[in-house]
């Protein structure tokens with residue numbers, strides 16, 4: 001069934017890192033994501049990705065409807081994952097810097113070549129974490145600077161292998 005096979009691979013790779021590709025107008029950016037979930041809501045296969053509001057990626061995403069998740073094969077792209085997870089697109093063009101090869105797909109956001117697969121995603125729902133509803137320990141541990149994540153729920157509309 002669409003997305004079930006990839007959900008396992010996505011979850012397996014998740015903590016090792018995947019790429020979140022965003023685009024707004026003529027600006028395209030890539031950041032590393034290591035948290036997320038996969039599920040079935042509203043009769044759709046849905047991924048949820050928490051993106052902190054401080055990320056340049058969020059700036060690009062906030063008024064858009066699509067993003068791509070590029071999932072590398074185990075053990076591949078480690079240098080690029082590290083780079084995209086420690087540098088901001090505000091300061092440099094990570095795509096140029098790493099000579100990443102992007103291709104246009106079926107959504108207005110491109111996908112990455114040479115990875116295991118790409119999930120083309122359409123945002124269905126988003127919500128910023130409300131600290132009042134957050135278990136205290138998680139708040140202290142992960143948000144001491146109050147840079148809360150926005151939880152992006154998105155339908156997987158296409159998988160590119």
Ligand SMILES: Cc1cc2nc3c(=O)[nH]c(=O)nc-3n(C[C@H](O)[C@H](O)[C@H](O)COP(=O)(O)O)c2cc1C
Pocket residue numbers: 015016017029030031032033034035036050051052054055056057058081082084085086087088089090149
């Ligand atoms: C392994 C790894 C996983 C990460 N996972 C996330 C994540 O799930 N959500 C998030 O907001 N930032 C995450 N980050 C941090 C961003 O990738 C990092 O802040 C990046 O520089 C943001 O880039 P941008 O400003 O170009 O958007 C992760 C970083 C690494 C190294």
